[in-house]
Every structure is written in C-alpha cells, then in structure tokens.
Amino acid sequence: MVSMVSRYESLQNAIEQELEAYDADAFVHIGDRFDDLLRYCTHFSGPDRDYAFVYGSGQSVLCAPRLFGEQAEREFIGDIVRTDHQQNGSTPVIRAIETINELTAAARILLPSHVSHRVISVLEDDFEVCTTDTDFGRAQKTSNERTQIESVQTAAQHGMAHAEAILAETEVQQDTLHWKGEMLTTERLRREVNAVLAKQGVQDAGNTVIGAGRSCSDLHFTGNDEIRTGETVLLDISPRGKSGYYADLTRTFVVGIDTWTRTAYDAVRDAQDAALAALDNGEGTEAKAVHQAASAVLSDHGFAVGDVSVGMYHGTGHGVGLSLHEAPSLSSDELLKAGHVITVEPGVYDPEKGGVRIEDLIMVTQSSYENLTDYPRCLVPSSR
Template sequence: MQPDLSPLDSALGDDTDGYLLDADGTDSTQRYLSGFDAPDPFVTCYTPDGVHLLVSGLEYGRATKEARADTVTRLSAYDYRDRIGELGRATGRGAVVADFLADHGVDRVAVPGRFPLGTADGLRESGVAVRVDESDAVAELRAVKTAEEIEHVRRAQRANERAMAAAESLIESASVVEGVLHRDGDPLTSEAVRREIELTLVREGCALDETIVACGADAADPHNRGSGPLRADEPIVVDIFPRDTETRYHADMTRTFVKGEPTETLREWFDLTDEARTAALDAVEPGVTGEAVHDAACDVYEDAGLPTLRSDPDAETGFIHSTGHGVGLDVHELPRVAPDGPELEPGNVITIEPGLYDPDVGGVRIEDLVVVTEDGYENLTEYPVELVL
C-alpha cells in the first residue's frame, strides 16, 4: 500500500518543515507513515520531499527492504551510543535526531500529541522548534481508506464472522441445567466462549487483545468483558474486534444472543435496536455528518420513549454511547459517528452499533461494519441478525 501523504504538506504550513514520529511499529501513525514495523522505537520524518527513517543497526537491513521511505539511516551514523552516554538517554537521543533532521533540511517539526517528552526536550535543547499537531493530521488522513486498505478490513471481517459463528455454535449447542448453560457436563462460561473465539481467530491469521462475551447484568455495561457461567433466557452480548496479524487492520462486529426464551422487554429492545441500526445505515452516504447518522439511531429510541445521551446527557440506562466510530489500523479511529461527527467521505470505514442497556434487563447491541461509497455505503458485514438460538 502506498498512501498519498501529500495532504500533510498543507498541515505543515509555512512554519514547519517536517512531521516527526518517534515510536515503535505498534503505533498506527508510525506504521502508516513509514510502512515499517519494529518492536523498538524508531524515527520517521515526513517532508514534502520524502519520508526519512532513522533506525537501529539491528533494523537497518529490514527497513531498507520493507519501509516506504526515501532514505534510511542508522543511529550509529550520528555516534548514538557515545552521545547518550555523554548527554543521557533522552537528551542524547534528541541531539542525534536533531542532527538527522538537519541533514534533511528540517529545523521546525510538528509532532502528534503523544510524542515522547524526552525526545521533544532534547530536540528543543538542540535548537529544533517542536509544535504539537492539534489537528491530528495523520489521523484525518488515515480516516479515508484506499481500496487496498478496505480489502484488508474485509479480510479481517470474514475471519471475525467465522469466530462469531464458532461462539454462536457453542452457545446454541449448550444444554440448560437449572437455568445455566452447560457444555460436556460443565457450566459454559464467558471465558470458555472467548477461548473458542480466540482459537478460531488464531487459525484465521488474526489476533486480538480482548473480546466481550457478557451475559445478563454484565451486558448492561457496554465494555464489560463478561465472566462466569452463561445463563439461559438472558442476553449474551458478543463483541469481537480482531486484528489481522499480517496487515494489522481491524474488523469489528457485535451480535446479541439468547439461549432460551427472552423476556418481552428484551425482545422489544432487540427489535428496536435492529430498527435503529437500519435507520442509521439508511442515513449513511457521502456528505452526511456522523452526527446525522447518530441522530437517526437516537430518533428510533426516543420515539419509543427510551432515554439516550442526546435526550439526557446524564442517562445511565438506555442508549448510552455513540452510534459508531472509524476502524482501520486502530479499532477506534476517525471518523466519529457521534454528536460531533464530521461529514462522511467515500473510503471511511465505520461501525454502526446502536444498543440499549439496563442492569434490570441486560444489554442489547447489534454492530455492523460498513464502508462509505460514492453513492451510499457497502455493508462489509454478512453475518445474520438473530436473537434466539
């Protein structure tokens, strides 16, 4: 993938020569600008004339082959070890990076908000002007995906759906003993379902940091991972957001299941949430704001007399989160599908995930993953929406 980085030129403006990163390859902005992945921090500087990397000798050979960079330089070219021994690790690193920047005609840089303070102080002591990029220009750039990036997300989503199918099968095949789901004579737990999800994703070439399998009152907290035995007749929220280990792009999907007979309220909530999902999807098109899409979901709930954060910013039950977010190298990135959501553009990959929550009822959430197209959207999610197993 070769993204067009030229929009960064306008973000630099007349008072900045380059955009600087000092982070390892797990930092999504670093990976996006450099096209390189390393376990230890390395330096990337974008200028209108090219992308320049400063790496350790250990990573030099691989960086010259794999990085999307016009130049790659070793730290040893600037006597790195001697200088951190003389000046200290932070100040010495800053001095080395300052010399590296000078070689590329850069003495004024923009940096992201989480740029290392030690490196920034060292650069300033060496006479380099450092300003924080309040606009988060690279995040804005990353929000619009190329066709190749969309295919990366699509591949992760197909793996995600196979993992969801494994979870659903495990829940559906469980027996019920005194209101608790059992499998092979033992209670079926949130932890056991998560293990099945994780094993499936590993076989599919994906990894994940965590997964939500939350039952009953646990499901009333949108980010409760869930624990312990799963129970019949109660909602089980399964939210999976894996990362493809090769491309590093994410997917995201949520389904809510009931093994047994849901209450009348729970069934009503599920139908309303599916209606809110459909209303939000129908609103998605280029030029429409993320706020307008969020409003479409809120309208459904409020028309049914249920609270939302739009109607009551202090609400603790009802629809208590935004409708969605961008997905890419990070599972949560721009654009926001929320009260402050900007205009959507073709190439935005976003979730649509309305939900309702109350400890007395449980939780319901349904989440699809879509890409904004020139004339509407494409739903990357093929998984069915069904409550009762």
C-alpha cells in the first residue's frame, strides 16, 4: 500500500516512467468529472464539462473551468491551478496547448487512449500524439484512499442493516411480505436503503440492486418486484462517497427457507471462504487463483460455473476505487499487489428459483489480506 504522503510523488513517478517509455515530452488529459482517471490524476471533482490536466518538465497543471478556481485550489494535488480568466476563456484543448508550450518545448505528447478523437485531432495540429492504457498505479490504494473506501463501506453496511431489519419485521399475508401495513417490494426496499445512504452522506449512484426470487438472477436488477415468502432477496449496495470512491456489499436473505436456498447459500458461503483462503499469501497471488478456488467449491456443491444459465455466470471479483468496476479482475492472469482493493463475491443463480450472492470488500496486503467489511453473513434476517 502506497503511503498517504507519497500519493503525488507516486503519480509523478508513474507519469515520468510512462513518458520515458513512449519517448514523450508531456502528458495531457482532457475530460470531465465523470472521467475517473482524470479525477485520480487531479483529485479535482469539478463540473460535467471538459477541463485539462497537463504534466511536463516535472510540473503538473490543472486548467480549471470558469467559476471552479477556488475549488480546484482546494482539491488539486499537483503544482499549479490556472483558471479561465487567466487564459481568456479559451477551450480546454487550446488551454492545454498553451500550457504545454509554457512548460516544455514538446514535440511528442502522451494522452490516455480513451480521450476523444476530437481532442486528439486538434492536438495533432501542434504535436506528435501517442496514447497509453496505463492507470498510473491507481489500482494500488494509498492509506488515505483506503480510509475513504472504508467510510463508504460503513455507510453501505448501515443501509444493509436497515434492509435486513425491515425483512425481519415483515408479516406474511398469503404468500407476500408486508411491512408497516403495505406490501414490500424491491422498489420500496430500495428507497428505504437509499434514504439511509443519503443520511450517511453518500450517493446511491443508481447502484442499489435488489432482486427477489427470479429477479435475483438479473445481476443489475433495479426494477419493481413483489417480495414473497420463501424467495431469496439479494441486496447489492454500491454507493459512492463525496471523495468519489465506491464501496460494494452484497448479502442475501430469505423469509421462509426451502432446500434449494439452503443448499445454494451454503455453497456460496463455502466458496467465499475458499476464495479468501486463496488470498492468504497476499501480494503475488495470481488473481485468477481466487476465482478458481471459488469455482472449485461451487462445482463440488453441484453448481456449474462459466457460460451457463444456472450456476455462477460472473467472475468472483473486481477492483473497486474511483470506478465501481476497475482493475484488477479476479479472472485475469495479473498478480495481486499490496493495496489492491477487490470484491470477493461468488454467487449462484437459477432463474426458476432465485439467486444467492455474498460479497465482501478486501484489501490485499504484502503477507495476506484485510477484510474491509464488518457485516455478518446470515440467511435469516434479523434486526441489528
């Protein structure tokens, strides 16, 4: 894990290494607040219109949008902030060109590969342009980033506890669950969870996924479904904090248990235990070994894995940070590194019966791992 004090130095070193690898003189990124790599490079949470970040000759410059200069001064982790009034309100691309020319006599510049063709075509009038897919080491979280992620995970746990308590308090009328005199649906439960997240100071970001019965098999279900007795209720809560970092937490509950549900739950719980055991050696563990460990246990329990319609048809986990899904993937050949924050989330699904998934948020360490989740795994809901 990279220390908090060296966050900017680490980014600076990563950019310098990439410039050397591409024989480039400056790095340029142009995007808006929805671009997670730009936010990582700047720590600026500015508006939904383009602005520019330039690095050259050992200095980094944020060309802040109009009216966002003070915010940029507070948030930017680099060296220099320039605002519109200093550069006559010109476009972000023109401002980037002017800044590059002030920093260095650049002939060749480096950009992220996902920058728009429109931006690249303008820059090509003045420079030779090359692109890179690097993330500049953002997958390895600093101690400060860990703190941010943990705080959001805590908020997710509050939301989960509220949902679990609601399920524990329900009454069965015919075969549907009712709470406070009204039928409980996935949409009603989602609103309750999101209200708790808002009170905790985080955004649900449209990522509160709640399925019941058959809709549990839809990995991103945000529709409205009645919740019935004996059906699994799968809650996947993935809010985003004010600093831009996500968390990710999944639990499955049921009011009235049948044989399939108990069998599926035991298989998923055991698979998660096996996946975590595969992380015991920490840094240097092959990412796909975690997925393979979970898959082997699910297979032993009689559930298929892979390109299937019944069983587990997703990977065991992914990185979490400024993006909800980022590197590393636990299906890849990548070696895990200290500071990687990943989900461990095996699941099994049957479109005719329901679905079960259990998900914790994990940080890889040099010698093992730390679980950033502090929420019980239980199938029968209770008030906490």
